[in-house]
Amino acid sequence: MKLELIVPAAQESFRNRKKAPGPHLGLAMVAALTPPEVEVSLTDENVTVIDFQKETDLVGITALTITAKRAYEIADTFRAKGVKVVLGGSHPSALPEEAIQHADAVVIGEAEGIWENVIGDFKANRLQRIYSQCERPSLLDLPIPRRDLFADGAYYFRNTISTTRGCPYACSFCSVTSFFGNTYRCRPVEEILKEIEAMDHKKLIWFVDDNIAGKPKFAKELFSALIPYKLKWAAQASVTIARDDELLKLAAASGCVILLIGFETLSPGNLEVMGKKVNVVDKYEMVIRKIHSNGIAIHGFFILGLDEDDEYVFGDTVRFAQKMKLESAQFACPVPYPGTALYESLDNAGRIITKDWSQYESSIVFEPKLMSRETLQKGRSWVWREFYSIPSIWRRLGITRRYLVPLWILNLYYRSFWRRKFRANRDSNKVNS
Ligand code: SF4
DSSP states (O other), X not given: OXXXXXXXXXXXXXXXXXXXXXXXXXXXXXXXXXXXXXXXXXXXXXXXXXXXXXXXXXXXXXXXXXXXXXXXXXXXXXXXXXXXXXXXXXXXXXXXXXXXXXXXXXXXXXXXXXXXXXXXXXXXXXXXXXXXXXXXXXXXXXXXXXXXXXXXXXBSOOOEEOOEEEOSOOOTTOSHHHHHOSXXXXXXXXXXXXXXXXXXXXXXXXXXXXXXXXXXXXXXXXXXXXXXXXXXXXXXXXXXXXXXXXXXXXXXXXXXXXXXXXXEOSOHHHHHHHTOTTOOGGGHHHHHXXXXXXXXXXXXXXXXXXXXXXXXXXXXXXXXXXXXXXXXEEEEOOOOOTTSHHHHHHHXXXXXXXXXXXGGTTSOOBOOSSSOHHHHHHHHHHHHHHHTSHHHHHHHHOSSSTTHHHHHHHHHHHHHHHHHHHHHHHHHXXXXX
């Protein structure tokens, strides 16, 4: 039996690029969960053209909301040729009845404990419409993801690894808690080390956890165990990492180069509405200074156009990010992903403009409260341009600091990433107007 696993690209301009940031670890895990007699291949459309003529028995496609429309197109194409298709990932998990219109089966939630049944049922010609997790799977004895299936030389960070699932918090805009449940599960540290040891070129590692600092006791154990490996690593963490000096020092000692941190907003009112109680705006400066003083760079996440934001949000946010010399940052607008509390509240208020999921990558898909959609779109573009202007990069990075060259490369990457994304968005708006 042949199984083809596919990662769709969010938009046309992202298809078949020379290099993408990182591979899809989730599908490499699905491949590892597949019985060994099945011949598995993996196509990431971000870096490889999908071969619709390829001989295959079953196709598995993962979908986020931003890739859902493309995932459905791919699924429809294979099904028209008589190939059975299974859809999974966060979007089909949130909207299984929508996804099943384009698939023979939908997997809701994590694959462990389900995927083996999907393959068994397919072989026995009794594929069910919906496969759903009853319990959150344990992270004990997970197989090692099939990294051998990743295209060679196609990723900046090939060595991605997951050490936890879920997040102890439940921010209204975030799909992590709705997908992984209200749990925070950690893998045994010795199994993580075994997986790292099995990696090629393991000097630079990207922990793809949603919050690596969710359980300080576990994070300290992990960071302590990493020290002898002399790695460099990056991860997402909540601001809480800076409240624990020992944890921060261990992160630095174990090779943490950059932390990706969701500051989200400078408005306490917005934080209150989004339920992000761990963030305290008055403490942001202290958080940033502490992380920087440990020699760790910061990639900040901000959301513009929340309900308390008026037109001052653009200047205020970019000036803060520049003043604090954040090494890099992303500036998004609220996106009501299905399955989140934000989606429910905006939908109930009739403020969602479109459910064309392909627009969820970069268009403004909801009605903001204190400004027009056009103002928000223009303001967001201005913030990106301003933050990634050459003088701004220069002022933030300076010339005498650690990791100067990689940080400049990262900034130049985001500078061109946004231009590309904005151009695609402008073009799609032209088509829709
Ligand atoms: S802290 Fe981050 S990962 Fe956790 S729920 Fe909030 S946004 Fe999601």
